Amino acid sequence: MALAGGVTTAVTCPGDANLIGGTCAAIKTSGKTVSEMTMVPELAFHMCLTDDVRTTYSSKRAPKTRLASAALIREALMKAKNYHTLWKLSEADPSRKPPKFDMKLHSLMRVFDGMPVKITAKRSHDMTTAIRIAEEFELNYILEDCTESWLIPDILKKHQVNCVVGPSYGQKSNESRYRDPIVGSVLEEHGITFASSTAHPRMNIELAAIHLTLMYKKGLTAMAALESATINAARFCGLDQRVGSLEPGKDADIVIWDGYPLDYYSSASTVLIEGKVVYQK
Template sequence: MLFIKNGLIYTMNGEVIENGSILIKDGKIKEVGKDIIAPLDAKVIDVEGRMVTPGFIDAHCHLGMWEESIGFEGSDGNEMTDPVTPQLRAIDAINPMDISFREAYEGGVTTAITGPGSANVIGGTFAAIKTYGHRIDNMIIKEPVAMKIAFGENPKRVYHGQKKSPMTRMATASILRETLFKAKSYLEKKENAEEPSKMPEFDMKMEALIPVLKKEIPVKAHAHRADDIFTSLRIAKEFDIDITLDHCTEGHLIAEDLAKEGKGAIVGPSFGNRSKFELKNKTFETPKVLNEAGVKIAITTDAPVIPLQHLALCAGLAHKSGLDEIEALKAITINPAEIIGLDDRLGSIEPGKDADIVVFDGNPIKDIDSEAYMTIIDGNIVYNK
């Protein structure tokens, strides 16, 4: 057991506890409050008034898919040979021994939703993983957690270079629709087959899409520009599937529309240059505008675009651009947990949840020199400054 005392605890359930304590047992949070007595057999950690938060969560990144300090040999995020690859699974490419994992949890990021890039119309499945470990099988929180789809410039650019479809936004949408129609027909044949001989011939791509059609996982829609965001929502409605809006770069231009849709927006990466036309309206004000319109927001680094350990910096820059401080913290804790459907385990410091906790020397949203003092994942101290 671990017992953390004298912390300024941001529970992210609406309560900030001064001189608070947290009791951790068997990898879970057992108690949180001011007047908790440490069990005799608990390891007591006095954090001396430091800020304590839930472990940070990046709801959209590619951690372990593009390895650090290496080129082609460690580039495993895009299978650029077929625009439709739903059968691909991130866990078969993630290298948890890459240095980016250690830097992530040393920066306070304890959970990453990671998966394929946006070269393909359908790229494959994302996984929700803890950032500490050496074997991916033992780091999984949920897999699959989402199916990656992509709109806009990336699929167009990749397949224009190969002189094959899709070369236009029309073709991207058409390919996605056609594949979903095929998957729907495949599922109906499976469900209506009265005997094995009537079953459709096995199709791995179609099998991978069944959880999407059954709303067991959402599609994770890479869409920067407003028109691409609307196209992704249009297709999700046509097939009655769940969706998250990832990047949502022009979300501030259509905030009222998105608020009516009721879907979560995973915003970013907002740091860096405008490397392509669809990023021309990129701004750190987007989270503020969306939040004030009533859209639930999460902030992403899109790592390795921005290294994952700088997630708090991205939230801090959104705060500097007008996003409320608590809302900025929520955007990297409880909000991404809710958007990805794992808030029963992650995102806040509450009894029964995973003991993923970070102690900071300062306020990581407001203080540029603030660093993680201690990181705890599943009740284990994985980093201590």
């Protein structure tokens, strides 16, 4: 599906069922084994501030409210930060006893060494909560989904937020009632650089170009649309030294289209990954 949609690289993350779901990996979309496909096994931590967390476990466990979601993430980060401090002190001074080993905290503490944090948030107030928490702990963060980002562009610009937008169309629910492909043109108008995503399987990854086309039809410029799916996405993930543009020394991931890429009727006819043809229509 990814190759049919002209997608050569993807960042795969845990789902949105948990507040802190674990780490994301960067993969190429062609290969026979997971290890062969993997570019970066642990690229970023994934967190979530959507209704998905509160509805997954119903009334059986916390969080049951938005307040609880934010509080539990803060609590986990506070514990991880303290653990990180004690661990680093013990490394610097062998006479100091390290904290009791905790697998979860040991993994999470890496966000205090600069490991990116991808926070899924759809509603504008959830996005501002994510910004507040991320800046409180000085995290290297990226906001994901960003359904209502077009309603708060001034806030996003003020905080210089990196946004991964999408899907911007499809079935609407309580959290996505303001979903609209106009998001792309509004962010561009306010000088906000963003990346595009289908959030597969929420929207099939083979429709990645359709997602761009819809935003293009709603006023996003062609160059901004293409950059959102290529170099911007690569930069946000720290992969721009390998992918995201055609330059000497990069991976030679190339998609040849049978028409204008931002046309509903165009499709990927030939896909190359690392200079090898992996898909032909």
